Amino acid sequence: MLLTDAGEPECYDEAYQGKDASKWELAMKDEMKSLISNQTWELAKLPEGKKALQNKWVFRIKEEHDGSKRYKAQLVVKGFQQIEGIDYSEIFSPVVKLTTIRLVLSIVAAKGLYLEQLDVKTAFLHGDLEEEIYMQQPEGFAEDGKEELVCRLTKSLYGLKQAPRQWYKKFDGFMQGNGYFRCNADHCCYFKKVKSSFIILLLYVDDMLVAGADLEEINNLKKQLSSEFEMKDLGAAKQILGMRISRDEQEGTLKLSQAEYVRKVLQRFSMGDAKSVRTPLASHFRLSKEQSPKTEEEKDFMAKVPYASAIGSLMYAMTCTRPDISHAVGVVSRYMSNPGKPHWEAVKWILRYLRGTTERCLTFRRDELKLEGYVDSDFAGEVDHRRSTTGYVFTMASTAISWISQLQKIVTISTTEAEYVAVTESSKELIWLQGLLAELGFDQVMNVLHSDSQSAIHLAKNSAFHSRTKHIDLRYHFIRSLIEEGVLKLVKIAGSKNPADMLTKPVTTEKLELCAASVGLQ
Known part of the structure; x- marks a missing residue:
């Protein structure tokens, strides 16, 4: 997600001082249990000439689609300390294209297929490391009597530069080994013909969507995945990448909406109660570089404006479900390097348009x-x-x-x-x-x-x-x-x-x- 909720501790000490200390402690213990059961590292003496990377705890409150909250703690390596050629070489890893997701959703709606969702617990821990990497013991969980030892990583960990690549390689090998065909057009889309129907699996880092006409075959795939990776079965798909998926079996429609996300964006930029407008960009906006700040006063004003942040938030809505704001966002994003007051007015106009069209969503039909x-x-x-x-x-x-x-x-x-x-x-x-x-x-x-x-x-x-x-x-x-x-x-x-x-x-x-x-x- 591009927006995180408030109330999340910044560091280990802060987590233990707040009112939710017991929940965060439980979340950290849960993470440590996963790491240890997965044999992510072994304790060893740090060899001469080697450096142990530092790590930190990252805390997030995840909001489930039913409104409940889940406290999540993650141990993350400070990967920026890694040195290319020593600690890593290749780091590229693909993710499924948003176009592919929408294309598969249109197939699901048209053919009335089942759409299930899976989540891989601690996905990056499944990747095997090819380099020799050492890390300090996690804060608050150093082993008694062995505090001077460091962790020699055997599996990749969040924060490591090569972690996404290693996880993808492991998953890709597993899928192809089980008879799935990897699409050449999108390397995170897998396809398999089963009996008289088929199964499509889409992978976005650790989120998976599985579509198919035969529920038994989908459950079969879930069993195969669970035997290899630690999986969380989320049942019928409700949301992916912050986009809500809602289906109406009677009407045969599938809706893809970002209403929740748009509301958060509007609140974040104090536009939640702004007067709405009916077009994303009015014709009176003739934006150009000439409108960039000229005086010191204008420069000071624009320095306080969260221009790039607002554009980033708008772009996410535009690329996922809102083609109607594409042109407007494209225009205002040309002035990211040096925005002026008229450019900021145009951004606020787009936000006001979203305020009036928050519920607008893509509707896929049986067609x-x-x-x-x-x-x-x-x-x-x-x-x-x-x-x-x-x-x-x-x-x-x-x-x-x-x-x-x-x-x-x-x-x-x-x-x-x-x-x-x-x-x-x-x-x-x-x-x-x-x-x-x-x-x-x-x-x-x-x-x-x-x-x-x-x-x-x-x-x-x-x-x-x-x-x-x-x-x-x-x-x-x-x-x-x-x-x-x-x-x-x-x-x-x-x-x-x-x-x-x-x-x-x-x-x-x-x-x-x-x-x-x-x-x-x-």
């Missing part, structure tokens, strides 16, 4: 699994460098699963060119989505990509306008080969009906409602 794309571009809309904005949204069974709103890397010199570049960029995402769906057994043939630019469609289908388009970079003609090979179909859509419009420019309230409704934002 035909058909992938469709909508693309648009706003020519030279950016004031500083006159670059255009690409916006696209892909829907599965009429609900958004992937979207983007970003500045184009080049300066285009006509509307046609800007639209053409946008069409090519969106076609890359389409190919990736087609690949992932094919791996999951849902082959897509000739998907439709909707564009509201007739000239861009003409240009993509033939190279007749040579004199006017010879300067366009070769890579943007990639779309032509896709159309010739029948990978996708470019179709004209009326500008008034194109949902990608909200991703490229400020739109009216009516247009915004139309765009949101047509991509399943309810």
Whole structure:
């Protein structure tokens, strides 16, 4: 989560002084029990020339979906003391893409599948270490009579730079060893055909979503996982990464909502009681670098404003469930390095918009699994460098699963060119989505990509306008080969009906409602 609740101790001593001391002590003992039963380390003398890393206790109050609180203590190594080449080499570890999560949720809703959730207790402790690493004994839990010894780590531990990678390698080996196929499009998505149906497993560090039509097979997988790792079965999926999942079996809908998260963000920036507005960014905001602070007074004012923090919180909502704020967040995030008062006003405007649309969520339905794309571009809309904005949204069974709103890397010199570049960029995402769906057994043939630019469609289908388009970079003609090979179909859509419009420019309230409704934002 990006936001933590108050009332959490900062260190070991603080945990023992508060009113919840007994709960924190219990949480620490529980953590130590896990570490010891997992044989995470052995006590040894520190060899000459070696350094023992320090560690600290981290305390968190986790709020369960039923409203109860869980006290959690975690022993974390101070990994910033590690030296590359000695204490670690490779550290990259993949996590499942948010697009993949939404895509699988749309399959779950369309096919009426079971959706279960699992959590790995102390996930990182399952990874085996390849390097020789020493650590001081945990504060408050040094072994009597052996205080001068240090811990020689045999398993990876939270805080170590290589911990996520080692855990992923162990889990990946286990899944492939049990006959699961790892998707090439997303290395944290596993698939297996069982009898007449299938199982999909998504992994995000230690959180897992399991989807399948056969509950018996899902329980089988749970048993296999529990035999290898210490698992916590959370039953039917209720939330993932701070997004609430709620299902209505009668209506056949699955809703993905961040209402709780949005409320916390609004409280955090004292906007919980602000007057709501009806669009994410009003047309009177013409933001540019010229509005950055000029006087010392303005600089002092902006130094006190939590600009970057607010943008980070908004970005999380935007990337998870809120395509409607993509364009607005994209605009204000351009001025992160030196924001001025008008930029901060725009951020507050977005927060006020969220205040009025807190409950808005993505609704997946029982519908035909058909992938469709909508693309648009706003020519030279950016004031500083006159670059255009690409916006696209892909829907599965009429609900958004992937979207983007970003500045184009080049300066285009006509509307046609800007639209053409946008069409090519969106076609890359389409190919990736087609690949992932094919791996999951849902082959897509000739998907439709909707564009509201007739000239861009003409240009993509033939190279007749040579004199006017010879300067366009070769890579943007990639779309032509896709159309010739029948990978996708470019179709004209009326500008008034194109949902990608909200991703490229400020739109009216009516247009915004139309765009949101047509991509399943309810």
